[in-house]
Amino acid sequence: MNWMKLKWLYFLISALVLVPGTISLLRFGLKPSIDFTGGTLLELRFAGDKSIKTEEIQSALKSVGIEAASVQSSGEKTFLIRSRTITKEEARVLETALGKNLEQMPEEIRFETVGPILGQELLSKTLIAIILASVVILGYVASRFKGSKYGICAVLAMFHDSLVLLGLFSLLGHFLGVEVDTLFVTAMLTILSFSVHDTVVVYDRIRESQRLFPQTDFETLVNKAVTETLSRSLNNSLTIIFMLISLFLLGGPTIKWFVAALLIGTVSGTYSSTFTAVPLLIIWEQIKKGRR
């Protein structure tokens, strides 16, 4: 199969996701959670029969002096309130007020409050972790492939996946209010390693064929390697995707977006190892030939 004939189509598909994502990232940025900004997250559940609107909770919040809070329905009669840092006493006052206004006392199922110092610390720790992971993975790729060609292309594919993930979460944040928290960072680091290992498997095969058939031209070898590894790559990703989709749909709201991040990363990582990292190699070779 001549996979690489369509390489511009593959880049176009990537661009369809990357361009809107990048624009959104530059315009709207990411929506940080209280893990990064500091603040309070309160989840309340009402047991009674009466239906409750988010507006009713908003007005109760105003009445006890907690301004500019956001209220989101997070399940049947369950509400997620995000606000500035409030104390446990303030939360109790709010619950009492809600109980009086709505004639049913809410059950507090989650109360999280993070001071602003911790948020800043987390930000710097996150950056260090990402840089550290990238450097170590880079070092690994470099040691596996002595030549710079493979290493650089593998890392470009890794950046492709990170950008896809960040861009889509920027869009999700803007349109659905999805937040970026500590777990998102975890997902991102996991995806970095997944992206690289999937690419390494394809590259390994290309180099092996190069040794076995030194006379054959590079593009033919690459097509052969892609044909040989594609079903493995797809099957492996499918099993991971099965687990993740099941977890996304049934796993409950707390880890839903964490799983979504892993899912996006897995799909992008699988795509990029065959349809980004490999075409990049071909282009690299063509440029080298053109110079000669």
Place this chain on the structure above:
Amino acid sequence: MKPQNIFWLIVVLTAFSIFVDLPAKFWIFSQEINRPQINIQAGNFHFSRDLEIKQGIDLAGGTHLVFQADTQNIAPADRESAVEAAKNNIERRVNLFGVAEPVIQTSQIGENYRLIVELPGVKNVNEAVDLIGQTAQLDFRELPAGATTAADLADFKATGLTGKDLSLSQVQFDTNTGAPSVGLKFSAEGAKKFAEITARNVSRPVAIFLDQFPVTIPQVREPITDGSAVITGEFTLEEAKKLAIQLNAGALPVPIKIIEQKNIGATLGAESIQKSVQAGLIGLLMVVGFMTVYYGRLGVLASLGLVIYGLITMALYKLFPVTLTLSGIAGFILSVGMAVDANILIFERMKEEIRSGKPYGQAMELGFGRAWDSIRDANVCTLITCFILFNPFNWSFLNASGMVRGFALTLGLGVGLSLFTGIVVTRALLRLFSQGGVAK
């Protein structure tokens, strides 16, 4: 090792895992069966496990608190002992509160000292926070003039000498005998008060109370006027250290301020467990179905390997024990998806070898041999990332949050173990059950 031996090893390992995985109590034909616990004692080696899965607070419900210690007014050299004393103080109070398995850690980030407190199952947090947040009250008490030897603790009266007057407490060693003792240093004001107290209590006890509880009741031998006293006794080094820390809680009071608080209701946790178990099972069924449809008999054997993988992992969680969090469960579920990767790599290689005309047995061995490089590469990167996320050496520049660590630990364990089940177990099963068979 001979294939048969490996097979039997796997059987034994699986049987042991099933035993460990069993719930503590279950019923077969309405007959109640209790699984015994593990309790091994051999010389100094002691290993006992109740074989229950430890649940993090996001599953069991409970409270996670982070306090910032204000060490501004404490000399830099004494800060570490002051924070240690504060931690000790919190431990004591939490124990008073009757919390099962609390976790109390200190962490230093730059110049900041933090105290991390995890209280599983505590519902009424406000009380706990109030109790923990107070600084310790240390005071010295004496017996009234006419008291007899029959006097008890309640008879001790305050002397006006308190923790404020004590500047430091340290473990010391007797220059002659080398026996550990506890030294006290008083402030100028404290030295004056202490001199008066000791002068009127020679050969009588002076009690030191911490939060209304007596810590130690030494006898006064002679009036002490220079503001530095030594408490001697039959201390072990550990006891002396403990006493010094307790006294420091009063001498070096560290005001603590809450900077993070997470309460998770038990209902949310129970729902999360139920949902993720359900999700995991459905995902597993999909993977097994897929493998069976795509790879036929090979797939069935790989699925069997996957089930063994699940059983061993669960057993490891109980044996370590791993504290399972919600993100930890996600890590485990993800690792199940990744675990079959090794098998897929091998099976694809086998198919190629068969296509190129090799006999089945040889194709199988070649498949396992040649796929190894790819399998190793595929897993090294994930293990590196898990290492950074888990941060085993507690590097202060990296994250140490429980959620992230839970994920990294289960994913890392899973990936490591999947190498074993994917290669050793599946190969043994294949050799045994697939002799003479033909792959699709």
